[in-house]
Structure formats: C-alpha cells, structure tokens
Amino acid sequence: MLHFQYSSIIRAPVEVVWAFHERPDILQVLTPPWQPVRVLRREGGLEIGAISAFQLFLGPLPIEWVARHTEYDRGRLFVDEQIKGPMDSWVHRHQFIPEGSTTRLTDSIDYAIPGGWLAEFLLGWWVDSRLREMFRYRHEVTQRECES
Numbered sequence: 699m700l701h702f703q704y705s706s707i708i709r710a711p712v713e714v715v716w717a718f719h720e721r722p723d724i725l726q727v728l729t730p731p732w733q734p735v736r737v738l739r740r741e742g743g744l745e746i747g748a749i750s751a752f753q754l755f756l757g758p759l760p761i762e763w764v765a766r767h768t769e770y771d772r773g774r775l776f777v778d779e780q781i782k783g784p785m786d787s788w789v790h791r792h793q794f795i796p797e798g799s800t801t802r803l804t805d806s807i808d809y810a811i812p813g814g815w816l817a818e819f820l821l822g823w824w825v826d827s828r829l830r831e832m833f834r835y836r837h838e839v840t841q842r843e844c845e846s
Contacts, residue, residue, distance in 0.1 A: 703805065704805050704837065705804040705805075706803055707801070707802055708802075709799075709800050711800075712794050713773065715801040716794055719744065720744060728836045730835040735752050738751040739751045742767070744767060746767055746770045749764065750778065764780070764781050764783065765780050765781065774793070774795075777790065777791045787809060788810075789807065790806070793805075805833050805836075
C-alpha cells in the first residue's frame with residue numbers, strides 16, 4: 699500500500715473552501731487541462747453514497763473510474779473510494795482544517811497499484827509524481843477561486 703499527501707493553506711474560511719468543493723461542476727473545475735479526463739456522471743454531492751464516474755486515458759486506452767463517497771463530516775472532511783478503476787485500491791481523504799481565518803486543505807490517498815509490491819516499487823515514484831502535479835494544480839485553483 700502506498701500513501702500520498704498534499705496540503706496547503708487557503709486564505710479563506712473553511713465555509714468558503716467547503717462550499718467551493720460542493721459545486722456541481724467541481725470535477726471539471728479541478729481537472730488539470732493536460733489530463734485527458736471526461737466526467738461521465740455525478741450523483742449526489744459530497745455526502746455518503748455519492749458517486750462520481752469519469753473516463754481517463756492511460757496512453758490510448760480509455761479507463762472508467764468510479765468512486766463512491768464513504769465518509770462525510772460537513773465542513774470537515776469527505777472520503778471517496780474507488781469501486782471501479784485502474785488501481786487495486788484507492789481511498790482519498792479530503793480534509794478541511796480551520797487555522798484562524800484560513801483553511802488547511804489536505805488531500806491524503808492510500809492506494810495499491812495492480813501487480814503488488816514489484817509494481818509499487820517500479821511505478822510508485824511515477825504515480826506519486828503525477829499525483830503531486832495534479833494536486834498542486836487543484837490547490838492552486840482552489841486558492842485562486844476561494845481567496846478572490
């Protein structure tokens with residue numbers, strides 16, 4: 699099992715950052731322009747049971763990814779888990795922590811790459827670098843939208 703974490707300070711109150719993540723178009727807004735991802739459907743908001751389905755591409759191959767929200771504490775956190783997709787497992791925890799008048803936004807992901815420890819040893823660095831790039835973009839967009 700591998701672990702990834704990205705955290706930043708958003709100069710806005712938790713309520714503002716949380717409301718931004720509740721937008722119906724949030725998946726489109728937070729998807730980096732260089733990632734070929736297409737949102738297929740979104741059912742529900744951030745609450746337990748909500749579903750997000752999208753299509754991404756690994757090279758020329760289209761892959762469907764479906765995630766279900768499994769934890770929810772309004773204004774504090776939500777968790778989504780892959781129920782269909784390219785990883786053996788994927789649990790993404792989104793935390794919103796007030797720090798005075800600002801918010802610490804932290805994305806933590808526990809995941810397993812298909813192929814076991816050897817695949818994780820060979821590809822873990824690459825997945826980590828892609829995640830770091832993606833979440834840097836997501837947090838920059840969140841800062842831009844919430845701090846203005």
